[in-house]
Amino acid sequence: MTLLLTDLPPLRIVLLCTLPLAYALAALAPGRLVQTPQAGWRLARWCAAVAGVAALLSTVWLLVGGEGLARGPAVFALGKAGALHLSLRSDVLACTMLLLVSFIGWVIVGYSQTYLNGERGQPRYIRGLMLTLAAVSLLVLTNNLVVLALAWIVTSLALHTLLTFFNQRPQALIAAHKKFLASRVADACLLGGIALLG
Numbered sequence: 489m490t491l492l493l494t495d496l497p498p499l500r501i502v503l504l505c506t507l508p509l510a511y512a513l514a515a516l517a518p519g520r521l522v523q524t525p526q527a528g529w530r531l532a533r534w535c536a537a538v539a540g541v542a543a544l545l546s547t548v549w550l551l552v553g554g555e556g557l558a559r560g561p562a563v564f565a566l567g568k569a570g571a572l573h574l575s576l577r578s579d580v581l582a583c584t585m586l587l588l589v590s591f592i593g594w595v596i597v598g599y600s601q602t603y604l605n606g607e608r609g610q611p612r613y614i615r616g617l618m619l620t621l622a623a624v625s626l627l628v629l630t631n632n633l634v635v636l637a638l639a640w641i642v643t644s645l646a647l648h649t650l651l652t653f654f655n656q657r658p659q660a661l662i663a664a665h666k667k668f669l670a671s672r673v674a675d676a677c678l679l680g681g682i683a684l685l686g
Contacts, residue, residue: 500549504578504629506542507586510535511593511622515615525610529601532614536597539625540590547583577631585628593621609653616649633682640678644671 514535522528600617604610620643627639648671651664 500546500578503542503546503549504576507539507546507590508622508625508629510539510542511618511625515618515622519611522611522614525604525614528611528614529597532597532618533594533601535618536590536594536621539621540594543583543586543590546578547587550578550580550583574635575631576629578629582628586625589621589624589628593617613650613653616646616653619646620650633685637675637678637682641675644675 514532517528517531522531596617600613604613607613623639623643623646627636627643630636630639648664648668651667652661654660
């Protein structure tokens with residue numbers, strides 16, 4: 489049995505939507521909010537913490553309330569516009585994955601801030617990291633194949649910006665470009681498969 493939007497408390501919907509939106513906020517923050525690397529890292533840490541708390545609360549809510557255990561996954565549409573409607577799915581697996589993504593994202597933000605201290609281009613790295621985390625969160629939550637494919641492609645492109653951060657290292661660039669080409673082939677296969685489905 490699938491739950492509909494009207495069966496879920498609004499707070500639960502807000503918690504699930506908070507995850508990709510918190511990361512997207514840090515990725516798309518105006519330049520004046522992140523003029524210095526310290527300000528960018530501060531915003532990234534806060535957004536990662538908010539996403540982590542939202543993932544934890546959503547998982548606890550699911551397990552304590554028993555929604556995903558007793559009645560199946562919760563699917564709710566946030567808008568309907570043909571193939572691109574945004575429909576999110578919440579079940580035990582999705583909440584567990586979101587908890588994992590948010591925890592690893594929080595750890596990476598802390599590690600990256602220390603590791604990249606003094607490096608140029610930190611705002612570009614922060615934006616790429618936050619965009620990657622936003623896309624992965626959406627990838628885990630979506631219940632629509634077209635949105636899943638778009639989130640997959642955005643994840644791959646944002647990850648490419650992270651892999652090319654040290655652009656003065658030729659071997660790293662060669663590996664990143666090979667991964668880029670392989671990812672575009674995978675994207676084409678994914679889109680082809682979705683087209684065949686429907």
